[in-house]
Structure formats: C-alpha cells, structure tokens
Amino acid sequence: MTHQLDIARLLNDACGPDVVTPGPEVPERYRHDWAGLEPIEPAALVQPRRTEEVSAALRVCQANGIPVVPQGGLTGISGAAHPIADGIVLSLERMNKILSVDPLEATLTAEAGTVLETAQEAADEAGLMLAIDIGARGSCQLGGLVATNAGGHNVIRYGMTRDQLLGLEVVLADGTIVDDFNTLTKNNAGLDLKHLFVGTEGLFGIITRCTMRLHPGQTEKQTALIGCPDTDALLDLLARAKKSLGPMLTCFEVMWPSFYETMAERCGIRTAIEGKHGVYAILEATGGAGSMAREKMESLLENAFEAGCVADAVLANSVKEEHELWAVRETPAEYGAVIGQIVPFDVGVPTRQIPEAVRLFETRLKERWPDIIALSYGHIGDNNLHLVVHVPGQEAQPEQHVKELVYGTVRELGGTISAEHGIGLIKRDYMSYSRSPSQIRTMQLLKSALDPKGILNPGKGFDQIKTASA
Amino acid sequence: MTHQLDIARLLNDACGPDVVTPGPEVPERYRHDWAGLEPIEPAALVQPRRTEEVSAALRVCQANGIPVVPQGGLTGISGAAHPIADGIVLSLERMNKILSVDPLEATLTAEAGTVLETAQEAADEAGLMLAIDIGARGSCQLGGLVATNAGGHNVIRYGMTRDQLLGLEVVLADGTIVDDFNTLTKNNAGLDLKHLFVGTEGLFGIITRCTMRLHPGQTEKQTALIGCPDTDALLDLLARAKKSLGPMLTCFEVMWPSFYETMAERCGIRTAIEGKHGVYAILEATGGAGSMAREKMESLLENAFEAGCVADAVLANSVKEEHELWAVRETPAEYGAVIGQIVPFDVGVPTRQIPEAVRLFETRLKERWPDIIALSYGHIGDNNLHLVVHVPGQEAQPEQHVKELVYGTVRELGGTISAEHGIGLIKRDYMSYSRSPSQIRTMQLLKSALDPKGILNPGKGFDQIKTASA
Numbered sequence: 058m059t060h061q062l063d064i065a066r067l068l069n070d071a072c073g074p075d076v077v078t079p080g081p082e083v084p085e086r087y088r089h090d091w092a093g094l095e096p097i098e099p100a101a102l103v104q105p106r107r108t109e110e111v112s113a114a115l116r117v118c119q120a121n122g123i124p125v126v127p128q129g130g131l132t133g134i135s136g137a138a139h140p141i142a143d144g145i146v147l148s149l150e151r152m153n154k155i156l157s158v159d160p161l162e163a164t165l166t167a168e169a170g171t172v173l174e175t176a177q178e179a180a181d182e183a184g185l186m187l188a189i190d191i192g193a194r195g196s197c198q199l200g201g202l203v204a205t206n207a208g209g210h211n212v213i214r215y216g217m218t219r220d221q222l223l224g225l226e227v228v229l230a231d232g233t234i235v236d237d238f239n240t241l242t243k244n245n246a247g248l249d250l251k252h253l254f255v256g257t258e259g260l261f262g263i264i265t266r267c268t269m270r271l272h273p274g275q276t277e278k279q280t281a282l283i284g285c286p287d288t289d290a291l292l293d294l295l296a297r298a299k300k301s302l303g304p305m306l307t308c309f310e311v312m313w314p315s316f317y318e319t320m321a322e323r324c325g326i327r328t329a330i331e332g333k334h335g336v337y338a339i340l341e342a343t344g345g346a347g348s349m350a351r352e353k354m355e356s357l358l359e360n361a362f363e364a365g366c367v368a369d370a371v372l373a374n375s376v377k378e379e380h381e382l383w384a385v386r387e388t389p390a391e392y393g394a395v396i397g398q399i400v401p402f403d404v405g406v407p408t409r410q411i412p413e414a415v416r417l418f419e420t421r422l423k424e425r426w427p428d429i430i431a432l433s434y435g436h437i438g439d440n441n442l443h444l445v446v447h448v449p450g451q452e453a454q455p456e457q458h459v460k461e462l463v464y465g466t467v468r469e470l471g472g473t474i475s476a477e478h479g480i481g482l483i484k485r486d487y488m489s490y491s492r493s494p495s496q497i498r499t500m501q502l503l504k505s506a507l508d509p510k511g512i513l514n515p516g517k518g519f520d521q522i523k524t525a526s527a
Numbered sequence: 528m529t530h531q532l533d534i535a536r537l538l539n540d541a542c543g544p545d546v547v548t549p550g551p552e553v554p555e556r557y558r559h560d561w562a563g564l565e566p567i568e569p570a571a572l573v574q575p576r577r578t579e580e581v582s583a584a585l586r587v588c589q590a591n592g593i594p595v596v597p598q599g600g601l602t603g604i605s606g607a608a609h610p611i612a613d614g615i616v617l618s619l620e621r622m623n624k625i626l627s628v629d630p631l632e633a634t635l636t637a638e639a640g641t642v643l644e645t646a647q648e649a650a651d652e653a654g655l656m657l658a659i660d661i662g663a664r665g666s667c668q669l670g671g672l673v674a675t676n677a678g679g680h681n682v683i684r685y686g687m688t689r690d691q692l693l694g695l696e697v698v699l700a701d702g703t704i705v706d707d708f709n710t711l712t713k714n715n716a717g718l719d720l721k722h723l724f725v726g727t728e729g730l731f732g733i734i735t736r737c738t739m740r741l742h743p744g745q746t747e748k749q750t751a752l753i754g755c756p757d758t759d760a761l762l763d764l765l766a767r768a769k770k771s772l773g774p775m776l777t778c779f780e781v782m783w784p785s786f787y788e789t790m791a792e793r794c795g796i797r798t799a800i801e802g803k804h805g806v807y808a809i810l811e812a813t814g815g816a817g818s819m820a821r822e823k824m825e826s827l828l829e830n831a832f833e834a835g836c837v838a839d840a841v842l843a844n845s846v847k848e849e850h851e852l853w854a855v856r857e858t859p860a861e862y863g864a865v866i867g868q869i870v871p872f873d874v875g876v877p878t879r880q881i882p883e884a885v886r887l888f889e890t891r892l893k894e895r896w897p898d899i900i901a902l903s904y905g906h907i908g909d910n911n912l913h914l915v916v917h918v919p920g921q922e923a924q925p926e927q928h929v930k931e932l933v934y935g936t937v938r939e940l941g942g943t944i945s946a947e948h949g950i951g952l953i954k955r956d957y958m959s960y961s962r963s964p965s966q967i968r969t970m971q972l973l974k975s976a977l978d979p980k981g982i983l984n985p986g987k988g989f990d991q992i993k994t995a996s997a
Contacts, residue, residue, distance in 0.1 A: 233969075345770065491716050
C-alpha cells in the first residue's frame with residue numbers, strides 16, 4: 058500500500074492543481090454519508106472538474122492499487138459512499154453542468170454531479186418533467202441516483218431511475234472512458250452497457266454524465282387520504298385504483314396504524330382524517346389538461362366506499378390541504394427527535410404478502426422486545442415496505458438481532474432485503490438472504506472482468522462476499 | 528473439434544433419449560432463420576424438455592468446445608439463430624409451459640419456448656395485457672423476444688421487451704443455472720443480472736424461463752389514418768399527440784409516399800384516405816372504460832387540422848374499418864411477391880433527424896441506382912425507421928454497397944444500425960458504425976468472463992469483432 062502522502066502527490070501530478078486534498082485536510086462532510094457509520098479519514102479527496110480528470114485519477118489508482126470510493130450528494134443510507142481508509146473519495150460535485158435539454162426528443166443530458174432539484178427545474182422550464190422525486194432532492198445527485206437506482210414517490214407510474222435513463226458516460230477502473238451516450242428509445246446494437254452501472258454502487262465504474270428521459274408535465278393533481286377497514290380492503294382499493302385510474306395513478310402510499318398513529322401523536326399533528334382505521338393510504342392521480350383527474354378520483358372513492366373497502370376519505374381542495382394530507386407521511390425526518398436512535402429497513406415483498414410481512418415483523422419483534430416501537434409504511438404498489446425499529450431503554454440498539462429477525466422474515470417470504478436503498482456496507486452480510494450463490498458469483502465474475510484489481514468501492518455491495526458453491 | 532457423430536452421442540448420453548437429433552436428420556426448419564441466409568446443417572439438434580437438460584447439454588458443449596446456437600421461433604431476420612457448422616442448435620420449443628399468471632401482482636411466468644400469442648391469450652384471460660406485440664406473434668417465442676429485446680407496435684407507450692421483463696432463469700455456458708426469478712418492481716440488491724441477457728442474442732447464456740410484467744387490459748381503441756402536408760407538420764402532430772393523449776397514445780406509425788403509394792398501388796389496395804400527401808401516419812389511442820379515447824382523438828385531429836399540420840384524416844368506426852386503415856402498413860409480408868428480393872433496414876435516429884435521414888437515404892440511393900425502389904416507413908415516436916431497398920434488373924442485389932451507403936448515413940446522423948432487429952450475422956461488420964471501440968471491448972470483456980471458451984453463439988453480434996484500440 059502506497060503511503061497517504063504519496064497517494065495525494067501522485068494524484069496531484071495526474072490531475073493538476075486544485076483537485077486533490079490530502080487526507081488530514083479532508084472536510085468532515087466527505088468522511089461519511091447518511092448511513093450513520095463512524096466517520097473515516099480517506100487518504101485523499103479528489104474533486105475533478107471534467108471526465109478526463111476522473112480518468113487520470115483512476116489510472117493512478119489502478120496502477121497503485123488504491124481503493125476509490127465515488128461520492129455524490131452523500132444522502133445514501135446504506136454506506137455505499139462511506140470512505141475506506143487508505144482509499145480516496147472521488148466526489149463528482151464539481152461536475153454539475155446541465156449540458157442540454159431537448160424538448161422534442163424529451164431528454165436531458167447533464168454531468169453526474171448535478172443536483173436532482175436542479176435537473177427537475179431544468180426539465181420544468183422546458184414544459185417537461187423528470188419523473189424521479191425523492192425527499193433528498195435538494196442534495197442528491199444524478200450520478201448517485203443512477204448508481205443506487207433510486208426509487209421514490211412516482212415509481213408506480215414511471216418506474217425507478219433505471220427507467221428514466223437513456224445513456225451514460227462512465228470511466229472504468231483502468232481509466233477508459235466509455236461513452237454509451239444513447240438518446241434513442243430503441244437501440245439494439247449489442248449489450249446495453251448502461252445497466253451494469255445502475256444500482257451497482259460504483260463497483261463497475263464511475264458515472265460522469267447521464268442522459269435522462271423526460272415526460273410531459275402534469276398539470277392536474279388530486280390527492281386523497283384514505284382510511285381502510287383492513288389490509289384486504291386496502292388490496293381491493295389498490296386493484297380498483299389501478300384499473301380505474303390506469304396511468305393516472307402516480308402514488309399509492311400505505312401507512313399502518315403503528316406508523317400513522319404513533320407519528321401523528323408524537324409530532325402533534327392533527328390528522329386530516331377522523332377516527333382510527335385498520336390501515337391508511339395516500340392516493341395521487343395526475344394528468345394533463347382535460348384528464349378529469351378530480352372526477353375520476355371522486356368516482357373511484359365513491360365506488361370503493363360503497364363496496365366497503367374505504368371507510369373514510371378526504372380529498373384535498375388546495376395545495377395547503379394537500380400538504381396537510383401528507384403531513385404524517387412526511388414525519389420520517391423527525392425520527393431522531395421524537396423516537397430516538399432507529400434501525401431502518403427498506404425491503405420488498407410481493408404485494409399479496411405485504412400484510413403478512415407487516416404482521417410477522419410487528420408480532421415477532423414484540424415477542425422478543427415487548428416495549429419495541431416498530432413503525433410500518435411503504436410504497437405498496439411497488440412491493441416496497443419501510444419499517445423503522447427502536448428498542449427503548451437500551452443504550453445501543455440491538456441492531457444485529459433486529460436485522461436477523463427482519464431479513465430472516467423477508468427471506469421466508471421470498472422478498473428482497475433492498476427495494477430502493479441499495480446494499481452498501483450495512484446490508485452486505487445479508488446479500489445471500491435475497492440473492493442465490495450463483496447470482497452473487499455471476500456478479501463477481503463480471504466485476505472482476507472490468508475491475509481486475511478490485512479498486513472500485515471494494516467491500517461494498519456484492520463485492521468480496523463469500524458464497525457457498527453454487 | 529469433436530466429430531459430428533461423437534457430439535450427438537455425447538449429448539445423448541448427457542440429456543437422455545428423445546432430446547438429440549444428429550446433424551443429417553435435422554429437419555430443414557432448424558437450418559436457418561428468417562434472415563434469408565444459406566441453410567446450414569448443424570452437428571446436432573438438441574430439444575430439451577427442462578432446464579436441467581439445457582444445463583447438461585451446455586456442460587458437454589463447454590467441456591468439448593462445441594458451439595451452441597440457441598433457437599426460438601426462428602422469426603429473427605438478422606441471422607442470430609442461424610446454425611454454425613460443427614455446432615449444435617439448441618431449440619427451446621418444447622419448453623413452452625405457462626407456469627403462472629398472477630392477476631394481483633400482474634405478472635406472467637412461462638418457459639422460454641412459449642409462443643407470444645399463447646402468452647398474450649393467457650394474460651387476456653386474466654383481464655390483463657402483455658404489452659408486446661409484433662407481426663410474428665403466432666411463431667416467435669418469449670425467450671427469443673427477450674434475447675433480441677423485441678420492439679413492435681406498442682413501444683411508444685409501453686417500451687421494449689426489456690421494459691416488460693421482471694425476472695429470468697438462464698443457463699450459463701458452464702451449465703450453471705442462474706435463477707434471477709424476480710417478480711418485484713423494486714429490487715436493488717446488487718447487479719440486476721437480467722439485463723445481460725436482454726438483446727444479446729444468446730451470447731451470455733440460454734434463457735429458459737421469464738417473468739413478464741402485465742398491464743391493465745385496454746377496452747377502448749381509436750385508430751386514425753392521417754395525411755400530413757410535410758414532415759415538419761408530422762413532427763408538430765407527434766408533439767401534439769404526446770401532449771394531448773399522454774399515455775393513451777399507443778401507436779404513431781409513419782409512412783413516406785415512397786412506401787405508402789408504391790405498396791398501395793402494387794398490392795391493389797384502395798386507400799382509405801383520398802389524394803396524395805407529403806407523409807402518412809397511423810395514430811392509435813387506447814384506454815380503459817371512461818377514458819374517452821374517441822373524444823380525445825377527435826379533438827386532437829380537429830385542432831391539428833386547424834393548425835394546418837393535418838391535411839386529411841379518417842377515424843375508424845368499426846374493427847373492419849380499423850383493418851382498412853392498417854391495410855397498406857401491413858403489406859411488408861408481400862415484398863417478395865410485389866417487389867422481389869429486398870435489402871431491409873431497421874435503423875434508429877433521433878426524432879428530429881428522421882425526415883433528413885429519409886431524404887438522404889432516398890436521394891443518395893437514387894443518385895447511385897436511378898431505378899432503385901426505396902420504401903421508407905417506421906415507428907417515428909420511438910426514433911425507429913425501416914427502409915426497404917430493391918435494385919431492379921440485377922440478378923443479385925448490390926447488398927454490400929447499399930448497406931455501406933445506408934449505415935454510413937446512419938453513422939453521420941449519430942443513429943444506431945439496429946433499432947429493434949438486433950445484430951446477428953448480417954450487421955456485425957457494421958457494429959463500429961454505432962458502437963465505439965471502448966463499448967465493444969467492454970462487451971467482449973464481460974462476454975469472456977461468463978463464457979471463457981466462447982461456445983455461446985460465436986461470431987454473432989459483438990463477438991469476435993476486431994476493434995481499433997480504444
């Protein structure tokens with residue numbers, strides 16, 4: 058291993074002035090992401106201004122076996138962007154230019170360090186919409202969204218980040234710049250390389266530019282907060298909403314009483330819906346002019362009420378009311394203040410298993426820790442369940458045991474340990490709970506082909522996990 | 528190289544009785560696909576009944592360095608399924624069971640040899656829709672659709688085959704069965720392996736099962752045949768249709784006069800639209816009950832007519848009239864009878880370049896061969912252009928020269944030499960016209976990692992192409 062000072066000097070020679078910061082001077086911001094892990098001082102921080110500087114840095118790292126951790130907006134909660142001691146962190150934040158917005162082709166091309174909100178605004182100015190939206194929109198960057206295949210609120214209608222991605226420019230471990238800069242909807246000339254870099258947390262290459270697909274802007278939006286008697290009724294409502302709203306259904310969020318009633322009480326929110334219900338949902342329908350989103354939403358709710366699958370519903374009449382309906386769903390930012398230290402989960406299970414999954418999580422956790430706080434909510438239309446756990450009265454959360462219980466249950470139900478947050482550092486020990494040995498081995502074979510020295514984000518995701526023979 | 532009889536014997540020992548047919552007895556059907564290449568007698572035909580037999584066959588082939596050409600419905604026109612002398616053809620046609628249709632999760636799981644039409648019908652019976660449709664629906668198979676990432680009529684709304692694919696089971700070159708059998712919308716646990724096998728024509732593995740996403744069935748359909756004064760007007764109409772129909776726009780087919788007028792005349796079709804126009808389009812809008820597809824289509828056409836971008840339009844009032852509007856567009860099956868031997872193209876260029884592409888193709892071809900017949904049509908909303916060329920009065924078509932002219936023009940315009948038909952044998956020499964050396968080299972590195980002996984469909988697609996150093 059090359060000495061820390063030598064690393065900084067080598068990189069400085071390759072990248073030129075004002076790009077490399079030696080380890081001790083690296084600001085605190087770059088020493089961790091939002092996963093809550095202990096900060097680490099990297100050997101150096103590299104902040105390239107153009108693709109060629111990324112390439113130059115990687116050539117040095119490959120030649121000297123120096124680990125490279127790519128960093129975007131640092132909002133990930135799985136530790137994929139957490140530094141490695143003796144490795145560099147490579148921040149894309151200076152590469153933040155929007156290169157083009159094309160209204161006719163409905164595409165946006167930007168550097169990887171572009172903040173999501175900036176890209177959303179650029180699409181908006183062209184009368185179009187970038188259909189990715191997550192809470193961290195003001196900090197997260199396009200490259201990170203692609204590298205984690207971020208989900209968010211609109212997945213039920215528009216799909217994940219992968220579905221918004223047309224083309225990429227990436228730099229491979231050996232510094233090769235691969236310009237898979239597609240803007241075409243149809244392009245079947247061999248392997249569609251971009252998929253290697255989607256959701257793989259930097260293990261295959263450093264994303265430097267992306268071309269995203271844009272959609273027509275939506276002018277009408279209807280939001281409803283709904284109480285359902287039980288989860289069977291909820292699944293019935295989901296089927297009805299898919300059928301009657303079709304592609305206008307852009308959001309179907311579900312909150313179990315554990316989450317809804319606990320967070321409303323602890324955050325002092327007067328809920329927009331009266332009484333207590335078996336389960337709560339937020340529906341959104343959007344459309345262009347003349348889509349009659351209001352009429353369709355009203356008709357859906359009336360029919361569902363008559364059929365008994367909706368007990369009560371409130372439809373927003375203004376943007377202010379819309380925010381009121383979302384108020385409880387948007388409390389996760391308050392966990393630290395009103396709950397304390399938490400163990401968060403982001404799992405996926407087939408839709409029909411979701412009610413059973415919640416029942417198993419909550420009862421099994423309570424059997425083991427009777428005082429436990431376990432809050433369940435999620436994007437049910439996308440098979441995605443969030444669960445947040447806090448064991449009161451303990452100095453350190455029994456994280457390992459909670460994880461084994463939850464991920465063990467996910468494995469029983471044939472689900473995935475990561476629906477939208479990725480694997481990073483904090484889930485890697487559980488990869489085999491949702492990927493078979495032959496799958497993991499195949500991922501590793503491909504990784505070795507492109508990064509034979511293993512310098513790209515080593516030890517994250519599926520890298521270096523031991524699997525039983527396939 | 529193992530002798531032909533030895534190959535059949537080795538495979539017979541591994542796969543059991545009634546699976547292997549020695550070369551001389553292989554029926555004519557398996558000796559070519561629809562690419563029009565000279566038939567080849569393979570060393571043997573292998574027709575497995577289950578995944579384990581595919582695995583057993585591949586282990587034998589890998590151990591003995593025997594090339595393997597996978598075959599589905601044999602409807603491909605790029606030669607990807609064309610046999611290799613001294614290699615086997617591996618037909619999936621006996622693996623044709625639909626394993627499950629799940630209305631709540633909206634998924635269909637079937638063996639790779641299932642014919643598309645059978646899968647469409649199974650989805651339909653469950654009140655859902657498999658959103659892939661191509662002319663060869665009665666013959667083509669799911670595995671082949673995935674391996675070529677087939678496009679078709681509905682791409683503008685639903686995307687390509689890739690977008691309908693949730694999970695796969697594949698067998699790798701060494702016989703390893705990889706069960707990436709996802710049914711979840713969101714699953715971010717490492718590399719999404721299935722994308723390696725989409726559109727790569729069998730170079731990475733043999734697809735044995737697929738799980739497809741289904742969509743709500745569409746009950747309303749409106750079809751219009753339209754004449755536009757010129758291509759500027761046509762692009763204006765496309766923008767209007769996207770905006771006002773939104774996700775109801777399921778089809779936007781374009782026919783230049785070269786195609787429309789020539790084929791109508793030669794096939795003796797009385798066209799549904801009167802007079803001659805600069806360019807012709809077929810629009811389809813579909814929706815569920817209450818979607819008001821009719822009203823929306825009428826309003827779009829009225830506004831477009833007033834704005835001058837539609838010169839004349841006919842809206843179908845019955846299924847019979849719908850077929851009449853499609854009559855000219857569905858004449859490509861008659862090329863052999865009414866045109867003669869053709870050189871077909873399937874290229875992609877950015878939407879705004881499509882008019883220029885057609886102009887360049889047609890004028891450059893006519894400059895070189897004044898009597899040439901060059902017919903242009905395509906799925907303009909997906910950047911996809913088809914061109915069919917016939918040089919009259921020549922015994923053999925000057926195929927090589929026509930290809931160089933057309934693909935050279937595509938390269939100039941930054942397009943792709945294959946939008947939806949794949950590379951196979953017939954386009955491999957032109958890969959470098961739309962893929963850079965670093966892209967091709969990356970594809971080859973990955974291929975070598977999974978198929979180090981190069982037994983899977985050697986010489987097809989991007990395999991073994993020489994590239995200049997990246």
